[in-house]
Amino acid sequence: MxxxxxxxxxxxxxxxxxxxxxxxxxxxxxxxxxxxxxxxxxxxPVAEMARATGIALTESGAVGLQYHATDGYLPLREKISERLARLSGVNADPADIMITNGSQQGIDLSGRLFVDEGDIVLTESPTYSGVFNALKVYLPEFVGVPTDDDGVVPEAFEEILKRYGERIKLMYVIPDYQNPSGRVWSVPRRAAFLELAARYELPVVEDSPYRELCFEGEPRPTLFSMDKSGMVVHLGSFSKILAPGYRVSYVLAERSILDKYIYASQGAFLQASTENQVAIDKYLELCDFDxxxxxxxxxxxxxxxxxxxxxxxxxxxxxxxxxxxxxxxxxxxxxxxxxxxxxxxxxxxxxxxxxxxxxxxxxxxxxxxxxxxxxxxxxxxxxxxxxxxxxxxxxxxxx
Ligand SMILES: Cc1ncc(COP(=O)(O)O)c(C=O)c1O
Missing domain, CATH: 3.90.1150.10 (Aspartate Aminotransferase, domain 1)
Known part of the structure; x- marks a missing residue:
């Protein structure tokens, strides 16, 4: 039936x-x-994760099994903040970070916060198809911004910003080793992009699950670290560098914006799994993640x-x-x-x-x-x- x-x-x-x-x-x-x-x-790292999870349960079992505040397990947020400072030049207080169940959830929350029916969401062309899956329920129109091997093409971006004006509510980008193209934006293109986004007061979601998987040298600076407008939201994830099964990722944003992500999460899912956060925190403490x-x-x-x-x-x-x-x-x-x-x-x-x-x-x-x-x-x-x-x-x- x-x-x-x-x-x-x-x-x-x-x-x-x-x-x-x-x-x-x-x-x-x-x-x-x-x-x-x-x-x-x-x-x-199956054996190491098993050890870390076991120790997490014996040492702080009740903490991991209990409800937790929505922003997430503080020792883990502290370690993420230290890592961001060391590897990304990002000066983030743990209070600027909220843990999510995968960065896919961070994308969905961004839709809840920024997108109403009929609004325009900009993406790179091409982009991660999961962004359309996450955001289409908010009934926007998607517009692709042309890219080349160096990233978003500034002239084309500006032309689109002028054409659609205030109907544009959000831009979603993956500057580092993008899914699906593997491309990485050059530093001058990052600067040009941020200059335009700031001028048009456009909130930007920088999704960055592949950043640390660079084959040569050091990763390039994140948009978040270069931005002066406070309108870039950075999504980080343990999925591609540790294990997607734990579903532990995070949102990093200017405090007043992060508060909105926390309030949206309180309605949507209360919190990410405490146990998984505690296990990953233990792994980071005991094992050589680098x-x-x-x-x-x-x-x-x-x-x-x-x-x-x-x-x-x-x-x-x-x-x-x-x-x-x-x-x-x-x-x-x-x-x-x-x-x-x-x-x-x-x-x-x-x-x-x-x-x-x-x-x-x-x-x-x-x-x-x-x-x-x-x-x-x-x-x-x-x-x-x-x-x-x-x-x-x-x-x-x-x-
Ligand atoms: C660009 C991008 N963002 C987000 C995700 C989802 O990641 P997570 O496991 O953190 O939800 C993926 C997964 O393939 C991805 O490629």
């Missing part, structure tokens, strides 16, 4: 998330799956370089792709007029999968891109997978 229940208007926007749906298709072990965005499971991240970086860098060299070898010249310097993903662009959704059929016949890129664009109707994830695949699978994908692309190009 199909229920005749009457939903709210926003429920009409809810459709299955294509990437999560793809996980079903690609769970067949024969399929070499470049579609997922999961961190490499063999790199999870060494762990270095291990992930080394493995991902090798996988990335291998994938890029194979794409250079296997793909026709008319197919271009990004060359990530960090993160987990690369974005492939087919020649104009080709549709990546059609290519996916050919690829699946070869037992290889990727994510079609149309979900990464606000409303631009770009259909000729797709995303590949190199992070969670052993090198021999990357080799075999790229050979199959190259074969599928050549067959498809010849059609």
């Amino acid at each position: 199909v229920s005749k229940v009457r939903y709210a208007k926003r429920a009409g926007t809810l459709k299955p998330d294509e990437i999560r749906e793809m996980i079903k298709i690609t769970s067949n072990p024969k399929v070499i799956n470049f579609a997922g965005g999961l961190p490499a499971p063999e790199l999870f 060494a762990h991240i270095e291990k992930i970086r080394t493995v991902y860098k090798r996988r990335c370089e291998l994938m890029i060299s194979l794409m250079e070898k296997e793909f026709p010249e008319s197919v271009t792709f990004t060359r990530p310097k960090g993160g987990m993903f690369a974005l492939v662009t087919l020649p104009e007029g080709k549709n990546a959704r059609d290519l996916l059929k050919t690829a699946l016949a070869e037992d290889v999968a990727f994510v079609v890129g149309d979900a990464f664009y606000a409303a631009e109707g770009v259909v000729n891109t797709f995303r590949v994830c190199y992070a969670n695949m052993p090198e021999e699978r990357i080799e075999e997978g790229m050979r199959r994908l190259g074969k599928a692309i050549r067959a498809f190009a010849a059609k």
Whole structure:
């Protein structure tokens, strides 16, 4: 029986998330799956987490099992604040930080705070498809801002700011090793972006889950650390550098803005899991987190370089792709007029999968891109997978 229940208007926007749906298709072990965005499971510090969780429970069991204030477990927020000072040049008091269940929740809370029906939300073009999933329930219009290899293109950004004026309520960006392109913004582009955002008084959500996964040198300064307007909200996450299963992430914002995030959270979910916060805090206290991240970086860098060299070898010249310097993903662009959704059929016949890129664009109707994830695949699978994908692309190009 199909229920005749009457939903709210926003429920009409809810459709299955294509990437999560793809996980079903690609769970067949024969399929070499470049579609997922999961961190490499063999790199999870299972033994260390087990030890930290055990000690957390024995030492402060009742604390972890109890309700907690919405802003989160103070020792963990103190450690995040120290880390931000050491690695990001961010001078954040623990009181400027609130813990969430994943940064996906930070995106949703941003929608609650900034977006009304009919408002415009700006995103990079392309961007993380999860931002559309999170924010569409607030019934905005999404507008994509053109980007190139250095980040948001300032002239195009300004033109959009002028065209839509005060209808624009929020811009969501991923300046570091972006999902889906792996691109990182240059420092001058960060400065130009912030200058324009401040001039137009635009709240900016800087989502930064991949920042520490840089393959060379140090990460670039965050928008939050460079901003003087107080309107940048920074989302950080342990998902890609420790373990997504704990669902521990955080919002960092100017105090009066953070208060609004805390009040919104009190209505939405009360607090993030105390036990998970205590466990991660213990892990940070007892284990060498920097060494762990270095291990992930080394493995991902090798996988990335291998994938890029194979794409250079296997793909026709008319197919271009990004060359990530960090993160987990690369974005492939087919020649104009080709549709990546059609290519996916050919690829699946070869037992290889990727994510079609149309979900990464606000409303631009770009259909000729797709995303590949190199992070969670052993090198021999990357080799075999790229050979199959190259074969599928050549067959498809010849059609
Ligand atoms: C850009 C971006 N933001 C947020 C998320 C969700 O992260 P979390 O596990 O912290 O909710 C992802 C996950 O892939 C992501 O790529």
